[in-house]
Amino acid sequence: MSRVEHGSAPRLDAILARAALSDPKREAVVFNRQSWSYGVVYDRARRLAGALTAIGVKKGDRVALWTHNRPEFVEVFFGVPMLGAICAPVDFWWGWKDANVALSQIRPKVLIVGPAQAAIAAESRAALREVGIEHVLCLDEAPEGSGFKSYVDAIANAERLKQCTPVAASDPAVILFTSGSTGRSKGAVHTHGSLTATASTMCLELDLADGERTLHFLPLFSSCLEHLLPLTLVRATHVVLAHFDEPAVWEAIRDAKVTHFDAVPTTLRRLLKAAPAEIPRSLSLISYASERMPEPLIKSLMERMPAVRFVQFYGMIEHLCLTVLTAADHQTKTETVGRPMFGAQLYCTESGEIVARSPTMFAGYWQDPETTSKVMVDQWMRTGDVGSFDDDGFLRLKGRVKEIIKSGGMTVIPNEIEAALMAHPRVSDAAVVGVPDEQWGEAVHAFVILSSAAAVSEADLKVFCQETLAGYKRPKAIHIVTDLPRTGIGKIARRVVRERLLATGSY
Helix, strand or coil, X not given: XXXXXXXXXXXXHHHHHHHHHHCCXXXXXXXXXXXXXXXXXXXXXXXXXXXXXXXCCCCCCEEEEECCCCCHHHHHHXXXXXXXXXXXXXXXXXXXXXXXXXXXXXXXXXXXXXXXXXXXXXXXXXXXXXXXXXXXXXXXXXXXXXXXXXXXXXXHHCCCCCCCCCCCCCCEEEEEECCCCCCCCCEEEEEHHHHXXXXXXXXXXXXXXXXXXXXECCCCCXXXXXXXXXXXXXXXXXXXXXXXXXXXXXXXXXXXXXXXXXXXXXXXXXXXXXXXCCCCCXXXXXXECCCCCCHHXXXXXXXXXXXXXXXXXXXECCXXXXXXXXXXXXXXXXXXXXXXXXXXXXXXCCCCEEEEECCCECCEECCCHHHHHHHEECCXXXXXXXXXXXXXXXXXXXXXXXXXXXXXXXXXXXXXXXXXXXXXXXXXXXXXXXXXXXXXXXXXXXXXXXXXXXXXXHHHHHHHHXXXXXXHHCCCEEEEECCCCECCCCCECHHHHHHHXXXXXXX
């Protein structure tokens, strides 16, 4: 008699299945004042899996998703892995040149696109076949004469997938592209095991409650989707905004009774400035990550929102969550990014580089063993970040290995100089880079954005730096600018700042 097995090895799509089967009528997704239940989203994910099966997608094939934040993101993200296929979200800010670099690496069989991306793809139809794309499904209407197919029709006409393709915890489930802040974007492979570990770890460290209502305004194509996992695990309602807009965020929090959102310091600064007179009472938790959090900003946020718990994470595309600074730790340790999360191990090398491993770690870069070997050593990952642990085991970040400046034989940490500049009451943001210099090897250059209507000169800022910075750390030049280039999730792209300066002699 053959045995009948129930349950499965850790797999990504089981997170959605658990929520839908346990409470199918619960509100799962809200977008533009429309909503879909968990039962409906799960049904659509199974229909998508059926539609992909019908056009020949099988285990190991890649399905790329190139669109702004939309409700379909949830069903695609969980539906594609039902087949054992691999979901690959693509940066919606990219034009065809950048997208082509990423797509050429992973060679997806299917490309799912939003309207803006469909128009770009239609102009590059000849190149689609070259990168392996056989089918393009449009979330909205297909451009005239493109030959692309309708995603809506594909879902409506498909049979539901009856049985998921068996997978192992070590099988790839998702490819996330790095921001390219240090060069060409790379496809970081996450497995069913690493993503389910992320879901359970984040649930624990965020102390999530069943039925949270979370707001997504950061791009879902990036590591920000790590919050999609634990919040689906607790059957949260996902309120989705197509893009970040301060009034729209506060309106959504109020109208949808949002309890949680994830942000980066840049968006938090803008939200604080635009905050309503009364913070909506439903809001109880804000998580943040991605870049350094200026101490004056987090203290201002905590003073303005005393009823809200703030939790900081440190991680990256390759290692979605490594440390956590809990709400309680925010009272005394805001200069750090917290302690190692449950299951994470970290240490700093003699040079200060942070090395880590945990169950949430990626499996390597897609079909790029050479690049993978440069960051992975004996199952440990070299993060490329520099830091140190204090006596209580809290990690203090100092910057990126590749961004550390060597001036006159001395080490200069960009984060330290930026923090000193941002202590000036008229400076709202700053970026510091090193550029070749005949006398010093590298010279420190700073780029600052001033608060509105601020009248401060380069000379004023140099005098201010004399009060807090040693001579070799002081910027040789301070450029006052109106904007700074950023990555898809809001980090300042120092590499781009430096390249522009070197190419033009100015910013």
